[in-house]
Amino acid sequence: MTSMNNAEYLTRLKYADEFEKLRADKKKKGFTFKELAEKLGVSKMWIASVFDGQQYVPEEYAKKLTALLDLPADSLAFLTEHPYKGNTDPILYRLHEVIDTYGPAIKAIIHEEGGNAIMSAIDFGLDVDVITDDAGNHRVIIKMDGKLLPYAKKGTYPW
Template identity: 50%
Template structure:
């Protein structure tokens, strides 16, 4: 059996070889783009049917499809502070704006958190005269602390 990490590497390789896009994979699987991408990178378990569709489109075997179905260890990065520039910039955004986001959630919603379990995420490119922008929308259910 291969691990979810090995399956993720197989996905990256197969995408390069086949030219299949994340959007095509999401359409084939029938799930949102960001969820599908995260799942194929090892962050969510897929159903047997979803895994089979993704593996077929990527021309990968049953061993990889099985790995897509395994329960993940979520949120694991190679280092405490990410070194990949794109991931680091997101980390930097949270370092700079995290306390403000926390304060605004508490002021507007009360003592609680934004769920990362009941969660939606969207990423899109938006044209701008000063240079294209990346718009990331995080949409998590508010969960009040209950004592």
Template identity: 60%
Template sequence: MSMMPMSNADYLERVQYAEELASIDKARKEKGLTFEALAEKVGVNKVWLTSALKGQQWVPEEYCTKIAEALGLTMETVGVLNNHPYKGNTDPILYRLHEVLDTYGPAIKEIIHEKGGNGIMSAIDFGIDVDIQKDPKGDRVIITWNGKLLPYSKQGKYPW
């Protein structure tokens, strides 16, 4: 039996809890809340919250409770956010973000090493923000990443 490849839309919508996520987003819209406004109510970063509501983040129970309260939903609906998600993407914006890292990643790595020593950027001790800057020549997307500089581990036998 041959399997048809998924379209981008099918791939992005294959989320395990699609019905619950749709209910959460519907409640957010019915309350007239932007992702940023909801994030402020919950006390979290807007990019992280948006990612969570798209099924791409694990949400601690305390934040599930705050989201449920802010949206007037049950924990049964919002509690699905407390499951560890399968992450993936094929959307054009996400593709471009990968393209940026493919193109500029080696240069970013070299500059991190040049300025910070032979370390890496943490994706655990990490912050991110996104804004749109108005520009008469075309609005600009501003993405700020803020990851802790970590030294490479020297555990184990070298070279490994």
């Protein structure tokens, strides 16, 4: 199975038909997002983003929405899956945030300790573990292991 890229997750291809039907069912019932939000006890922005596949919906809300739209039981169970959000999934966003925050420091240390070089993403290893620390907190450990590649010094300086 080929994994989906972010764009495919954003358009929710996996549930495109289900979301189209959900929007049609809302329209058929004549609900506005504001009305649905009031009946569910949520914000109208949140419920509107549900219809775009951008929210995880707790099971109790999926069941309430099913009842409001007079749909068969569990017909909206797909809403209880965690979606990719915005332009990237929350986990991927955090990884980008880590690189945005610590990337310049990583670069500085690579240059300080490895010289005028970069880290290979081809000759590269990656491992992820979830552990429990002494305080009982779950921690994510990510190890990246890339070959140090000195910049080539071919041609006339500055190359």
